[in-house]
Amino acid sequence: MRKLFLLLCMCMPVIWLQAQYAGYKPVADAGAFKTQFAAATQKTQTIKADFVQEKNLGMLSEKITSKGKFWFKKDNRVRMEYNQPFQYLVIINKNNVFVKDGNKENKISTKSNKLFQQINRMMVDCVQGTALNNPDFKVVVFESGTACLIELSPVEKGMKDYFKNINIVLSKKDYSVNKLEMYEQSGDNTIISFTNKELNASIADTLFVIK
Amino acid sequence: MPALRIHYLLLSSCLFLLPACSSVYRGMQKTQADPSCLVKFKPTFTKALYKTKVDVTGKHLSGLLLVKAMPDSSTRLVFSNEMGFKYFDFEFSAAGIFKVYYILPQMDKDAVLTTLRKDFELLLMQHLDTAKSFVLKKDGLIYYGFPQSKGNNYYITDSTCQHLIRLERASDRKPVVTAVMQNYADGMPDSIGISHAKFNFTIGLKKLKQ
Numbered sequence: 001m002r003k004l005f006l007l008l009c010m011c012m013p014v015i016w017l018q019a020q021y022a023g024y025k026p027v028a029d030a031g032a033f034k035t036q037f038a039a040a041t042q043k044t045q046t047i048k049a050d051f052v053q054e055k056n057l058g059m060l061s062e063k064i065t066s067k068g069k070f071w072f073k074k075d076n077r078v079r080m081e082y083n084q085p086f087q088y089l090v091i092i093n094k095n096n097v098f099v100k101d102g103n104k105e106n107k108i109s110t111k112s113n114k115l116f117q118q119i120n121r122m123m124v125d126c127v128q129g130t131a132l133n134n135p136d137f138k139v140v141v142f143e144s145g146t147a148c149l150i151e152l153s154p155v156e157k158g159m160k161d162y163f164k165n166i167n168i169v170l171s172k173k174d175y176s177v178n179k180l181e182m183y184e185q186s187g188d189n190t191i192i193s194f195t196n197k198e199l200n201a202s203i204a205d206t207l208f209v210i211k
Numbered sequence: 212m213p214a215l216r217i218h219y220l221l222l223s224s225c226l227f228l229l230p231a232c233s234s235v236y237r238g239m240q241k242t243q244a245d246p247s248c249l250v251k252f253k254p255t256f257t258k259a260l261y262k263t264k265v266d267v268t269g270k271h272l273s274g275l276l277l278v279k280a281m282p283d284s285s286t287r288l289v290f291s292n293e294m295g296f297k298y299f300d301f302e303f304s305a306a307g308i309f310k311v312y313y314i315l316p317q318m319d320k321d322a323v324l325t326t327l328r329k330d331f332e333l334l335l336m337q338h339l340d341t342a343k344s345f346v347l348k349k350d351g352l353i354y355y356g357f358p359q360s361k362g363n364n365y366y367i368t369d370s371t372c373q374h375l376i377r378l379e380r381a382s383d384r385k386p387v388v389t390a391v392m393q394n395y396a397d398g399m400p401d402s403i404g405i406s407h408a409k410f411n412f413t414i415g416l417k418k419l420k421q
Contacts, residue, residue, distance in 0.1 A: 055291060055295045057277065057289055059287075059312070060277070060279055060289065062277060064275060064291075085419045085420060085421055088273070099273075101264070101271070104264070104273070106271060161316070186300070186312070186313055190294075190295030
């Protein structure tokens, strides 16, 4: 009886991990995954995609959906252009963030804002494949037949107060990001899904220029 | 002679200061009108998403404000930026009780919460006790006044109460906040503007088609 109890205790974390995400199980060899992931993302110089962002407000049973276009270019350059149901532009270029809302333009240096710096790094890490090395998060990797799920749990106060965890869902085919899922402590979440992905297409540097 | 000059200067200074100290509402004429005519202007938010622009002391902030009527008759207001990061989540109950579900730690200050609560109460047309209300008239406009814990909220209409010209949150002497709600469709205004008189703080809301 005691042996059975001990066996159950030993199996519990595995059962819990497996039950966390339907269709996913923890990766058998985390080291091998890390090597493959790094090798695949090393080859990716640019990403061009469409995106759909869903903000799910749990207690209100409401969803706010917005759409737009996404560009990424190595190193550390991201452009997100929202065009539905509003116009909004965000450019991340290394340590600087540029936001354009209608006629209003705003430049932010992430160096002066720790939380912004962490969000900026997380965004870039997700598409650049360096998320596994980010010390701001505890990382657990799961896999299904067609996808990998990297679960990032914040360890530092600022991010931890707001986010429960951030999941990156990758295609197993080319390790490109299918989805970015941000789960808040409040129970709300934001899911960004990427479609029509083009890897290593030619993207002009001018798209990331912060004036 | 110099003493006379000083007296003259003091007197003229007082004359200049007097209008600043007097109430803009004091000279208004009391009139008879039925405040229940305002009911048609009370927004009935079933669900609306507003593109929101906030300018506060030279800083610009933008985002999305979701306003939703809940099954318990309360109204929820959730403001987040375009990328989904939440600034605040408020509830205004039908009985006028205000509840904060979430506010960004940097905004979690009594002055900020009180200002936002009072601004939204003005827009949602809460705390309109008709038994205590009073009606004033000036320049062809009707001022429906509703005493609040501090000062009054005014809903200003044309002479026949067909159009809501503006809303004012006021001290006993002058408006502190001026707001407009325009182009109603299905009981919800298409455009909302809020402007503070005491400091540089404006909020602009434009309803989005989803």
